[in-house]
Amino acid sequence: MKAKTYASHLSKFLLCLIAALSLCAVVALAGCSSNSDTSTDTSANTEAAESTDTNTAATDDGSYTLVEDGKLTVVASIDFPPFENLVDGQPEGFEVDLMTAIAEQMGLEINYLPTMKFDALVPAIAAGGTADVSAAGITITPDREAEVDFSDPIMDSNQCIVVKKGSDITGSADLSGKTIGGQSGTTGIDWAKENAPDAEIKTFDEYTAVLAALQSGQVEAVVMDKPVADYYILNAYQDCEVVEAIPTGEQYGIAVSKDNPNLTAAINEALQALKDNGTYEEIQMKWFGTTD
Template sequence: MKKISRRSFLAAAGLSVAALALTACGGSSASTASSVASSAASSEAASTSAAAGELTTVEAGKLTMATNATFPPYEMTTDAGEFEGIDIEAAQAIADKLGLELQIDDMDFDAALLSVQQGKADIVMAGVTVTDERKAVMDFSDSYATGIQSVIVPEGSDIASPDDLAGKKIGTQRGTTGYIYCTDDFGEDAVVAYDSGLTAVQALNNGQVDAVVIDNAPAKEYVAANPGLKVLETSYAEEDYAIGMAKSSPLEDAINSALEELKADGTLQAIVDKYITAE
């Protein structure tokens, strides 16, 4: 079907320095090693603080992230009302790299996209796909994740592949690429847009739509929580996920540098592995 992409991250890694004291009169060596370690840590902290001071953000000292926390396992809320997920931990790791405090603002998906365009948030992370239409109104970081658009149908459905969606009623989340793809392929009259993926799946359970098109990771979560539903083996689309920012954002270079470091040291992959197990 279509081709575009997505993938993700973990909480900040701390610096640990161990000084080994040798035998005999080792007091001096241990003291020297400790002093060097302390000096290195102080130097890094000072460097991070200085770098953070040079960054222009919506709120001084903070990295404000707009998201839509109804998209497991990328962003969701716990029973205690706290945020968790791949994008949440990735953003925290980036904020730590930049020496900034992470602030998360939860809102509808469309509002999250508008938030960075209007200068109300520094970044948007909500499984955001890079498209030409979005590139016209915002800038994007390097890709951090590769994802798949999947189709959820009831067990026993006559829909066996994405091609069978023709003539069916399709549920999607408003403003997502799933909505864009389906309206392009099957027309606006065939697609029903809901405020969240969860609401779309509830509509599928109630027989209001014949299928739901949504990202593969949350699709699996929804199917696991709703017996009688399944994900088709054939994917609908592949796409790249990136961090959205305002046009000409002063943070773009810094965020890309942080992403590069987090990819290189394995932090991003560790976060993904924490939430998405290998099949």
């Protein structure tokens, strides 16, 4: 009987021991599983944080995109002397020299695309993919700023009224009921519509066509940027004259896509460097004979 009792107790002890060991194994496995899940979550969080840091760096390191690597691609209406004009098939002018100097300052080559209609320039930059920037005597206005970003101003300008010599139009007060010409999409046309609402407005793609229309009598007056009018009258249209300068207080800027803010910043930095080292003044003196 003692032997059986002992065996019975031993059997119960072994069953309890086995049960206890099994429970420990389950707990241990559960613990391992929990630690593994935590490790995985931590790893995922670390990767997400690293990804976020990388994205932040991409926007903060001054990087920008270009249509063509190593080149600053410019689109312009190349009929706006002395700012830009085609001579022997090559663009030249104040803005051409300035954009070339800005590109060099940025360590880039300059690349001018074929001329484009003026009123298509801002939409082209806003749409992206065609050119990096546009510089073509583009006045900075709220409407244009809604579509694109602009560099710091590169030149001050005003409008003026141009007529044929001997005209009875001597200023803005005489524009009522007249036929006024201008380049489509320009602030000159905007001014004419606002200040001579009962005049007939005719628009043309290029200033050469505008002034030819003035000479031929298709229009009686032209409203246009004064620096350009002065250049054209001096060099090709001596039978025309400026009868009134209109102090609109305009400023030209370089148009850049809103999706490329770091490019705008880089252009502003280069522009300031050119002003600091005297290059901007040299270009201005070359094309205007003055730095005023």
